[in-house]
Amino acid sequence: MSLKTWIKRILQQIKGANPFDGDCLPTRVSLFSPGRPTSPVPLPWNYKEPIQIFEAFYTGTENQQGWGAHNRYLYAGGFPPVLVTRDPGIIKAIQADTGDKPGQFDRDTSPTAGIARATGKDSLLYANGAIWRRQKRLVAKPFSRSNLFQPQKFHGFEKTFRNTVRKRLELLQALQEESGEQKTRIELDPEIKVVMLEMLVNNFFGGNVSYKELRDRYVPALVYMIDFMVRDTVAPKGQAIALTLTGRSKILREHRMAFEELTDIALAGRAENLGLWKDFQSDASDEALRSNIRVFLAGAMEATTSFATWAISHLSHHPKWQEKVHEEVKEMDVYDPDDFTSAPNLNLVLEETLRLTPALYFFPRRATQDTWVETSDHRKMMIPAGTHIRLDVWHSNRCEEFWGEAVTGYPADVFAPERWAVINEKGISPKEMLHFGFGHGPRFCPGRSLGLLEVGLVVGAMVKLFKFEAVHEHTSASAGVSTKPADGVMVDLELR
Numbered sequence: 001m002s003l004k005t006w007i008k009r010i011l012q013q014i015k016g017a018n019p020f021d022g023d024c025l026p027t028r029v030s031l032f033s034p035g036r037p038t039s040p041v042p043l044p045w046n047y048k049e050p051i052q053i054f055e056a057f058y059t060g061t062e063n064q065q066g067w068g069a070h071n072r073y074l075y076a077g078g079f080p081p082v083l084v085t086r087d088p089g090i091i092k093a094i095q096a097d098t099g100d101k102p103g104q105f106d107r108d109t110s111p112t113a114g115i116a117r118a119t120g121k122d123s124l125l126y127a128n129g130a131i132w133r134r135q136k137r138l139v140a141k142p143f144s145r146s147n148l149f150q151p152q153k154f155h156g157f158e159k160t161f162r163n164t165v166r167k168r169l170e171l172l173q174a175l176q177e178e179s180g181e182q183k184t185r186i187e188l189d190p191e192i193k194v195v196m197l198e199m200l201v202n203n204f205f206g207g208n209v210s211y212k213e214l215r216d217r218y219v220p221a222l223v224y225m226i227d228f229m230v231r232d233t234v235a236p237k238g239q240a241i242a243l244t245l246t247g248r249s250k251i252l253r254e255h256r257m258a259f260e261e262l263t264d265i266a267l268a269g270r271a272e273n274l275g276l277w278k279d280f281q282s283d284a285s286d287e288a289l290r291s292n293i294r295v296f297l298a299g300a301m302e303a304t305t306s307f308a309t310w311a312i313s314h315l316s317h318h319p320k321w322q323e324k325v326h327e328e329v330k331e332m333d334v335y336d337p338d339d340f341t342s343a344p345n346l347n348l349v350l351e352e353t354l355r356l357t358p359a360l361y362f363f364p365r366r367a368t369q370d371t372w373v374e375t376s377d378h379r380k381m382m383i384p385a386g387t388h389i390r391l392d393v394w395h396s397n398r399c400e401e402f403w404g405e406a407v408t409g410y411p412a413d414v415f416a417p418e419r420w421a422v423i424n425e426k427g428i429s430p431k432e433m434l435h436f437g438f439g440h441g442p443r444f445c446p447g448r449s450l451g452l453l454e455v456g457l458v459v460g461a462m463v464k465l466f467k468f469e470a471v472h473e474h475t476s477a478s479a480g481v482s483t484k485p486a487d488g489v490m491v492d493l494e495l496r
């Protein structure tokens with residue numbers, strides 16, 4: 001940052017001048033203010049509650065009218081503004097305008113600095129500009145809908161995924177039978193993580209890792225590394241000191257080694273054309289693919305587990321929907337997540353899960369220059385160069401004004417798959433009701449097809465084999481890289 005820019009910002013900050021322009025101006029949030037759930041900036045004592053940090057941006061706007069209640073900015077210390085937005089129009093416009101063309105928004109790398117240190121800077125997730133474009137060309141195709149969902153390939157993966165899911169859930173079934181009890185109390189999150197990783201490593205990348213190794217070595221390594229990445233982003237120095245003082249560097253080394261081993265296993269199938277590698281045509285060296293494989297392993301396990309555990313958690317609170325899904329999956333042998341006629345209720349449950357409890361709860365962006373964006377209802381906003389942007393889909397999707405009773409027939413903050421029928425009956429186009437579960441625009445999730453297939457199979461198979469009832473009346477969210485049910489999906493499980 002040049003001295004001139006710093007002085008300009010300090011003067012604006014002292015005068016209270018709004019650095020944004022347009023007809024849906026964001027309103028300013030002060031650094032210190034009473035009555036908020038926490039500070040609006042991540043600090044060592046509140047970084048584990050990112051959803052509350054965002055919430056702090058909206059405190060006091062309850063009775064405020066207009067777009068300024070949804071577009072909020074923090075501007076202090078000579079630093080560039082931080083814009084937090086739950087305005088769906090602005091969220092969509094910024095996502096559509098993110099890319100490698102001059103003047104487009106970058107993905108802001110500051111909230112993922114720790115991820116990049118652990119996985120590499122040249123991944124599709126972290127990189128911007130030309131490196132991102134190259135990575136996209138390289139890896140997006142094998143994951144694409146047109147590739148993965150060609151009938152032959154789709155059913156090939158569906159079959160092996162289904163076998164994996166069946167085998168793992170049968171283990172649960174056997175445990176249940178052995179116990180002799182009608183109901184078993186169990187935390188499902190750890191079981192689901194292993195199934196998700198197994199589908200990815202063995203079925204998708206063509207590996208051959210035993211269930212025991214996945215469960216005892218690789219899942220704990222990934223869980224540790226993901227947690228490490230979050231801490232390494234927020235407080236890298238503090239973490240380094242803590243590791244040395246507590247003598248835990250050895251644990252980090254061991255988990256890092258396991259992560260690298262798993263990356264080797266995923267890449268090894270390439271030489272033998274196993275799994276997805278059959279369709280992967282590229283002269284890029286294995287080394288050039290490593291960062292992406294690391295991101296896929298950690299990121300995909302995290303995102304698919306989040307999605308599946310939330311869906312199962314919601315169903316555990318809504319027996320009526322569990323029965324509706326059971327009716328359609330009980331005789332079903334083949335599942336196609338993009339065929340809405342084969343399992344409409346399961347698909348509604350998944351759609352509503354991603355709306356209410358999105359796996360990725362915010363998307364970071366950065367303005368590379370002063371940039372005008374325009375929403376589809378023709379509102380305009382100028383975002384100044386350097387602004388750190390947080391597209392806060394978690395709060396957008398729970399905002400009564402956009403998703404509440406008046407629009408969808410049901411309150412915004414409850415799980416109600418029925419709302420999608422109301423939306424449909426009202427003739428509202430799906431384009432108007434985007435919840436951004438897989439993002440939007442050029443940086444849309446390349447793993448959508450794969451993820452939906454995996455999650456649909458796990459949730460469908462769970463409902464087919466078991467009845468499950470939430471232990472806690474209310475399940476809150478915990479958030480790190482993605483969101484999760486905070487109770488680990490604690491349910492009473494009963495065989496059907």
Ligand code: HEM
Nearest residue numbers: 124125296300303304359360363437438439443445447451
């Ligand atoms: C089913 C669960 C999943 C959900 C809910 C999900 C969600 C998302 C979302 C919302 C984004 C956009 C982030 C942004 O705009 O900043 C994204 C990007 C991404 N996802 Fe997924 N994802 C899932 C599964 C997967 C899988 C299975 C993979 C790969 C194996 C994957 C790889 C990626 C990558 C590499 C990006 C970055 C793309 C880019 O920046 O160009 N995701 N995902």
